[in-house]
Amino acid sequence: MGNSTSSTSSASFGAAETMRTFRIGGLDDFIVRIGRTVKVEGMEIAVFRTSDNRIFAVENKNPHRKGGPLSEGIVSGHDLFDPLYDLKINLETGKVYAPDTGQVRTYPVTIQGDDVEIGLTV
Amino acid sequence: MTANKEKLVLIGNGMAGINTIEQILKLAPSRYEITVFGGEPYPNYNRIMLSYVLEGSKTIDDIILNSWEWYKDNKITLHTGTNVTHIDTAAKTVTTDKGTIVPYDQLIIATGSNPILLPIPGKDMEGVIGFRDIGDCSTMMDAAKQYKKAAVIGGGLLGLEAAKGLVNLGMEATVVHLMPDLMERQLDPIASTMLKAELERQGLKFLMEKGTSEIYGGARAEGLRFTDGTELEADLVVMAVGIRPNTAVADGSGIEVNRGILVDDFMRTSAPDVYAVGECNEHRGVCYGLVAPLFEQGQILAKHITGTATLPYEGSMMSTKLKISGVDVFSAGAFMDSKEFTVIRKQDEWKRTYKKLVLQEGKIVGGVLFGDVADSAMIQQWIRSETVMTEELYAEFMGTAAASAKSPLERIAAMPEEEIVCGCNGVSKGAIMNAINEQGLTTVDEIKACTGAGRSCGGCIPTVGSILEYVLGDKYSAAAAKKAGICGCTTLNRDEIVAAIREKRLTTIREVMHVLEWSNTEGCSKCRPAINYYLGMAWPQEHEDEKDSRFVNERLNANIQKDGTYTVIPRMYGGVTTPQELQRIAEVAVKYNVGMVKVTGGQRLDLVGVKKEDLPDVWAALDMPSGYGYAKALRTVKTCVGSLYCRFGTQDSVNMGIELERMFERLDMPAKLKMAVNGCPRNCAESCTKDVGFVGNDGGWEIYVGGNGGIKPRIADLLCKVKTDEELKEMTGAFLQYYRENAKYLERTSDWVERVGMEQIIQTVVEDEKSRRALNERIGIALAGLKDPWSEVIADTEIREKVYGNVGKLNG
Numbered sequence: 040m041g042n043s044t045s046s047t048s049s050a051s052f053g054a055a056e057t058m059r060t061f062r063i064g065g066l067d068d069f070i071v072r073i074g075r076t077v078k079v080e081g082m083e084i085a086v087f088r089t090s091d092n093r094i095f096a097v098e099n100k101n102p103h104r105k106g107g108p109l110s111e112g113i114v115s116g117h118d119l120f121d122p123l124y125d126l127k128i129n130l131e132t133g134k135v136y137a138p139d140t141g142q143v144r145t146y147p148v149t150i151q152g153d154d155v156e157i158g159l160t161v
Numbered sequence: 162m163t164a165n166k167e168k169l170v171l172i173g174n175g176m177a178g179i180n181t182i183e184q185i186l187k188l189a190p191s192r193y194e195i196t197v198f199g200g201e202p203y204p205n206y207n208r209i210m211l212s213y214v215l216e217g218s219k220t221i222d223d224i225i226l227n228s229w230e231w232y233k234d235n236k237i238t239l240h241t242g243t244n245v246t247h248i249d250t251a252a253k254t255v256t257t258d259k260g261t262i263v264p265y266d267q268l269i270i271a272t273g274s275n276p277i278l279l280p281i282p283g284k285d286m287e288g289v290i291g292f293r294d295i296g297d298c299s300t301m302m303d304a305a306k307q308y309k310k311a312a313v314i315g316g317g318l319l320g321l322e323a324a325k326g327l328v329n330l331g332m333e334a335t336v337v338h339l340m341p342d343l344m345e346r347q348l349d350p351i352a353s354t355m356l357k358a359e360l361e362r363q364g365l366k367f368l369m370e371k372g373t374s375e376i377y378g379g380a381r382a383e384g385l386r387f388t389d390g391t392e393l394e395a396d397l398v399v400m401a402v403g404i405r406p407n408t409a410v411a412d413g414s415g416i417e418v419n420r421g422i423l424v425d426d427f428m429r430t431s432a433p434d435v436y437a438v439g440e441c442n443e444h445r446g447v448c449y450g451l452v453a454p455l456f457e458q459g460q461i462l463a464k465h466i467t468g469t470a471t472l473p474y475e476g477s478m479m480s481t482k483l484k485i486s487g488v489d490v491f492s493a494g495a496f497m498d499s500k501e502f503t504v505i506r507k508q509d510e511w512k513r514t515y516k517k518l519v520l521q522e523g524k525i526v527g528g529v530l531f532g533d534v535a536d537s538a539m540i541q542q543w544i545r546s547e548t549v550m551t552e553e554l555y556a557e558f559m560g561t562a563a564a565s566a567k568s569p570l571e572r573i574a575a576m577p578e579e580e581i582v583c584g585c586n587g588v589s590k591g592a593i594m595n596a597i598n599e600q601g602l603t604t605v606d607e608i609k610a611c612t613g614a615g616r617s618c619g620g621c622i623p624t625v626g627s628i629l630e631y632v633l634g635d636k637y638s639a640a641a642a643k644k645a646g647i648c649g650c651t652t653l654n655r656d657e658i659v660a661a662i663r664e665k666r667l668t669t670i671r672e673v674m675h676v677l678e679w680s681n682t683e684g685c686s687k688c689r690p691a692i693n694y695y696l697g698m699a700w701p702q703e704h705e706d707e708k709d710s711r712f713v714n715e716r717l718n719a720n721i722q723k724d725g726t727y728t729v730i731p732r733m734y735g736g737v738t739t740p741q742e743l744q745r746i747a748e749v750a751v752k753y754n755v756g757m758v759k760v761t762g763g764q765r766l767d768l769v770g771v772k773k774e775d776l777p778d779v780w781a782a783l784d785m786p787s788g789y790g791y792a793k794a795l796r797t798v799k800t801c802v803g804s805l806y807c808r809f810g811t812q813d814s815v816n817m818g819i820e821l822e823r824m825f826e827r828l829d830m831p832a833k834l835k836m837a838v839n840g841c842p843r844n845c846a847e848s849c850t851k852d853v854g855f856v857g858n859d860g861g862w863e864i865y866v867g868g869n870g871g872i873k874p875r876i877a878d879l880l881c882k883v884k885t886d887e888e889l890k891e892m893t894g895a896f897l898q899y900y901r902e903n904a905k906y907l908e909r910t911s912d913w914v915e916r917v918g919m920e921q922i923i924q925t926v927v928e929d930e931k932s933r934r935a936l937n938e939r940i941g942i943a944l945a946g947l948k949d950p951w952s953e954v955i956a957d958t959e960i961r962e963k964v965y966g967n968v969g970k971l972n973g
Contacts, residue, residue, distance in 0.1 A: 070963050072709035073716070090683065104230055108725035111713035113686045120686035122713040122721055127685075137600075138610035 058147075058158045065153040069094060074110035074119075080159060084146060085110035087130060089117055094148045095130040096157045102126065102141030109143065166194040169466075170255055170265035172245045172410060174199025176208055177439025177455040178271030179227055180587055184463030186235055192467070195237045196263055198255075200244045201294055204229055208273075209452050209585060212485070214298050215326030221295060248414035250432040267434050267466055270411060270422060274404040274440040274450065279314065283376025289398045292323040301397065305330035308396035312336075312385050314373055316343040318483060320401035321360065325485045327397070328364045335366040335393060337373060337385065347481045347492040351508060352515050352531045359488055359513065368393065406441045406448050421448040426473030428462040438462050445476055453477060456587030460579070480541055480584075482534065491537040494544045495519045495527030502526070505550075507559060518558055523549050538582075538624040542572050545580075569627040582628065583614035583621045590628060597632045605629060647905075648687035650679045655905045658692070662699050670696065670707055686712070691906035694793070697829050698901050701943040714791035717964070718950045719776055722769070726756070727776060729768040730790030731783050732826070735800045735818035735838075736764025742785060749782045761790070763797030763835065774966040780951040787951045789826065793907070795834050798822040799847065803840030803857070810840035812857025817886065824890065825897060827947040828940070831904040831913075834897075849876050852910040853893060862889050866896055866922070867914030875911040878919050881927045895926045895933040898940035 063077045069088035076099050077084050085099040085108065095117070101107040103124045111122040118136075119128045127136040128143055135141035147158040169185070171178045174197050182195060199205075205227040213219040232239045240257070247256040254264045276291025278284050288304065290297050301323070304311070309332060313324040316338030327334040336343075342353035343360075357367060372388040376398055384394040406421035417423045417431035421443030428436045428444075439455040440448065449455065454477035464471035480493035496519065498504050503520040514532030518525060518540070524547045528540040536558070548554065578591030596602055596611045605626050609615045615622045630637045646652040653661070658677065667673045670692045674684055684692070689710035696704040714720050719727035731746070746766055750758050756770025765788055771779055780787075789796055798821050801807065803814030818838040837848040838855045848854020850870035854877050856863045861884040868877030880896060883889050899922065904913040914922065925932050954960055961967040 068963065070709075073964060075963060076966060104228060105723055107721075107723050111717065111721060113689060113712070114709065115681065115683040115685055115689070123723060125686055138613075 057161050059161050060149070060156045060158050062154050062156050063096075064155050066092070066094070066150060066155060067153075069155070072114040074112060074114065076108070076110045079157065080161070082159070083108075084157065086148075086155075086157075087114050087119065089114060089130070093117075094150060094155050096146040096148050097128075097130065097133055098144040098146075100143070102128070102135055102143050167192060167266040168264055169193035169195045169267045169269070170263060171195065171197045171269045171271060172255065173269075173271035173273060173439075173441070174201065174203075174205055174239065174241065175271060175273050175439070176205065176226070176452065177273065177459060178269060179205040180456055181269060181271065181438050181459035181462050182237070183227075184460055185467055188463055188467040188469050193267075195235070196265075197232070197237055197239045198243050198245050198257060199239065199241045201296070202242045203295055204232065204239070204241075206295065207585070208294070211292070211295070211298055212322035212326060214295075215301060215323065216329050216485070217326075221298075245410050246413075248410060248416070248432070248435065250414060250416065250435060253434065265434070268436065269462070269466075270430070270435065270437040270441060271439045272407040272410060272441045274448075275407045276319075276400060277403045277405050278400050279373065279402060281373060281375050283378065283382060284400075286376055286378055286382045287380055288378075288382040288396055289376060289400065292319055292399055292401050293404075297399075301327060301399065302330060304397040305332050309333055310335075310395050311397040311399065312393055312395035313399045313401055314385070315401035315403070316340070316367070316369075317346065317401060317403070318344060318481060319404075320399070321356075321365075321483065322485055323399050323401055324365050325360070325363065325488075327399070332397070333366070334364075335368055335395070337368045337371050337387075337393065339370065339372055341370050343367075344481075344483075344490070344492075347496060347529075348490065348531075349497050349517065349529060351506075352490065352492075352496075352517070352529050355513060355515055355531050356483075356488065356490055360485075363485075363488070404440070404450050406443065408441060411437070411441075419443050426461075426475065427465040427471075428458055428474070429465075436462055436466070444474065447476060449477060449479070451479060451481065451584075453480070453581055453584030453587075456581055456584070459587070460589075478541070478545055480537070482537070489530070489532055489534040491528075491530040491534040491540075493528055493537075493541055495521070496529045505555070505558065516558070518550075520550050525550060525554075535623060538621060538627075539569070539572065542576065546575065569623075570631050573624075573627045573631040582624050583612075583616075585621075586613040586616060588612050588614035593625060593628050594632050597629060602629070603633065603636075647691060648685055650674075650681040650684050650688050651677060653677060655691075655695075659695050659699065662695055668696060668700055668703050669705075670710055684710075690715075694829055694831065694906045698943075701939075715793070717773070717776065718787055718791065718954065719771070719773075720791040724770075726770045726772055728790065729755075729771050729776065729779055729783070730761065730765050730788035731785035732788040732822075733765045733785075734822045735798055735815050737800075737815060737819065738766075745783055745785075749779055752782070753779055761797070763790075764799050765790070765797060774968075776965055777951075777955050777961050777967045781955050786826075786949040792829075793832050793834075794828055794830050795822065795825045795836065797835055799835070799837040799851070801839050801841075801843075801845040803838075807840060809843060810857075811859050812840045812862065814838040814840035814846065814855075814857060817855065817857075817889070821890070821893065825893075825944070827949070828897075828901075828944055830897070830901060832907050832909045834910070850874065851877065853896065855889065860884060862886075864889065864892055864896075867910045867919075869909055869911035871909075873911065875915075878914060880919075880923065891933065891937060892926060894940045895936040896922070898936040898943075899926055901940070901943075902936075 061079045069075055071088050071090055074085050074087045077086055083099040084096050087095045099108050099110050101109055101121055107123045109121055113120040117130045119130050126139050133143035133145040149156050207224040207226050210224040244258045245255045246258050254262050256262050276293045290300050311327045311332045311334045313320045313336045316336050324334040324336045342350050343357050373385050374388045375386045376382050377384055377386055382398050384392055386392050408418045408422050411418050411422045422430055422437040422441055424430055424437050424442045424444050428438050430437050438458050457477050458474055461471050461474045483490040506517040508515045517529040519527035525543040576590050580590050582590050593612055593614055602608050608625055615625050661677055673692050690712050693707050693710045708716050750768055753775050755768045759767040759769055761767050798818040800814045800818035804810035805815055834852045836853045837846040837851040839846045839848050840857045842856055848856055848865055850868045854865040863882050864880045865877035866880045869875045900910055
């Protein structure tokens with residue numbers, strides 16, 4: 040799975056922030072409801088394909104104070120149950136559900152044909 | 162930007178102070194630059210739950226209310242282990258014992274209180290403590306490991322909780338009380354006598370009407386001497402005779418102090434911009450030592466300081482609950498008989514309950530409950546609103562209520578929104594109602610999770626339930642009708658789900674959730690693995706294991722660690738290995754630079770700290786099958802050397818262990834499962850704490866089941882005695898299958914055996930030959946065709962790449 044096909048810079052919000060997109064693979068590289076980590080620009084990103092064939096990308100960093108990964112969690116709808124502490128996380132927003140708290144960084148994903156691309160602010 | 166912020170300094174990092182800060186942050190999130198000084202080395206914790214820590218039902222982590230992150234997230238500068246020694250009210254600065262000087266615009270003193278130490282000889286000896294903080298708890302827990310005898314001076318709330326905790330820690334604890342009745346400041350003599358009898362049943366000892374004149378001993382306390390000349394041996398002395406407001410910092414700073422730091426109705430002290438909140442203050446002549454008033458004060462102070470309109474604080478009603486598991490005592494307002502009071506009481510010596518209501522000129526002014534405290538919220542409400550006694554209320558209180566009595570809902574309606582419902586966590590009726598409305602909550606559990614109400618002592622849960630009913634109205638009955646299912650996604654329990662799987666021939670998780678109308682279409686981390694197990698158990702041939710519903714360890718066939726690395730435990734049947742295997746293990750450990758090589762408790766070797774992408778390579782290089790150290794399946798069969806080499810051995814435990822391990826490995830179980838085989842009754846392989854244990858003797862084997870050495874240790878029960886190896890395997894197969902078919906997912910044999918009872922198990926597995934044969938047939942079907950998961954992964958390039966990120970390397 041070759042990543043890092045870097046491309047366009049879209050500066051829709053102000054000139055300072057540049058969003059670059061990276062190809063992280065094709066849709067078939069991701070098994071439904073089983074997470075996978077990809078490395079882009081030195082960042083470790085957990086990628087999830089949900090049962091409606093959407094792809095979500097979040098930083099692979101557990102919001103629990105003890106840290107750890109997220110990519111091995113159980114996926115349900117657009118939610119993720121983290122593999123270590125069972126925090127329930129909304130993959131769309133990155134927000135941890137109550138009663139726990141926390142925020143996971145999310146990345147925008149676009150699927151164009153067979154290309155799954157994520158956007159990173161550089 | 163920070164330069165413009167007002168400087169708010171808090172002295173005292175406890176419940177009263179931090180609660181006030183939380184309220185302030187809600188009202189004015191970024192107005193202050195906040196600095197907090199605390200004497201203890203911990204973030205804010207729930208002091209009233211220390212009793213549970215001592216009792217062992219909670220850990221220190223469980224009672225932390227605000228984590229270190231909370232301070233960081235709210236940009237609060239926290240100095241723990243630091244005491245403020247002086248306040249300069251003119252220059253508006255505080256000085257700490259570390260010599261730093263910090264300026265303030267607003268200052269809150271929340272230094273709480275100190276335990277009173279009796280001024281008697283020996284009070285400074287080692288082993289003499291108060292019961293106030295985590296440090297005291299640790300001292301008691303350490304003492305319990307070394308010493309046997311404890312004396313607790315003081316038969317009040319705190320003393321009794323401390324003594325019960327010490328008994329639970331295995332000490333012999335004697336409560337020494339000056340007065341003839343326990344908790345005489347909250348209970349009348351009848352309730353007090355019943356309380357004492359109950360605590361004696363729980364193992365506490367009492368010495369009543371004893372004054373302590375001195376503590377004797379050397380460097381460490383050895384006992385108490387009383388005013389009547391008698392003595393009591395004790396290696397640990399806990400003083401719990403009362404608390405005194407901690408006013409030290411105010412004393413030398415010219416702030417007016419009486420018993421506590423004097424405050425007005427807005428918590429203002431005599432110095433400008435200096436406030437005092439909680440147990441350290443004195444308001445209208447009262448120093449409070451309970452938690453609910455602290456929150457009421459904190460709320461008013463937060464509003465006042467941020468310039469939000471608030472009513473003045475006019476004092477709190479005192480009510481008390483004893484926090485000892487299984488002893489329910491409640492007291493509020495007036496509790497003693499007296500000429501000016503009319504008393505209603507009902508005592509039931511058989512059920513060991515007591516209830517009492519105190520009236521003054523027809524109005525309810527106090528009450529006591531023992532044994533059943535369900536009415537506590539109702540009584541508190543009555544006292545607070547000075548309700549006049551009526552026939553209806555009388556009927557309700559005495560339990561002879563007709564339908565016409567005022568319902569709990571009517572009482573909720575009458576309750577003001579700002580009234581604190583949960584005293585432990587300071588949650589008001591209004592906050593609960595908002596949470597229900599805004600977040601669409603429908604159960605008490607959800608309210609607990611969202612607001613914290615009822616999370617601590619649980620005393621307010623009936624009231625929380627009534628509020629829920631009140632807010633939801635018609636929708637409530639529907640929500641209430643929902644019974645608790647295996648998780649939040651369903652109202653069905655384990656048996657109903659398994660019955661439906663069999664009857665309706667459901668074979669996939671999706672089907673189960675669809676047909677049984679799961680509220681959450683894709684389930685959660687609790688139900689998905691459970692259903693996957695039940696399906697595999699019910700349809701061993703048809704069901705295809707659903708990896709996406711397995712917990713990470715079972716999906717990846719390795720045990721995840723907190724840093725995201727894994728552990729690898731290869732099978733060593735019966736705990737027997739070879740030099741060649743050891744050599745390969747050593748080579749792999751070196752090549753993949755594993756963090757640690759650990760000998761497990763189950764006679765195997767564990768490679769700790771393997772990277773996920775290396776797992777397939779490590780397995781391939783080991784060339785050994787998976788030891789299932791991560792699975793809800795047979796883990797290990799521990800064996801002793803047995804008759805092969807041991808001079809005491811009567812049976813060949815090693816080969817029996819190996820045979821059993823090969824027979825039952827890889828099969829999914831409701832929970833992890835361990836076995837042990839012993840060659841003689843010396844039991845060197847410790848079969849009494851295993852799920853299935855075997856003890857060999859000259860004439861055959863004894864089979865024990867339901868043992869556990871984990872969280873809840875349990876000694877195994879005898880299932881049966883058998884003469885031959887064949888019988889042993891037959892009994893074991895039948896027992897395992899009976900457990901597989903009947904236990905709840907995650908239920909260990911120890912819990913399952915307790916739940917269904919040995920009688921039924923022996924009947925089905927041992928006595929009924931027909932059912933035993935049928936069980937063995939079914940486990941045979943389930944065992945057929947199981948494969949080593951490591952070899953399967955090694956052989957599957959796609960899985961290796963997509964699941965493990967193991968790209969095309971694989972050695973060899």
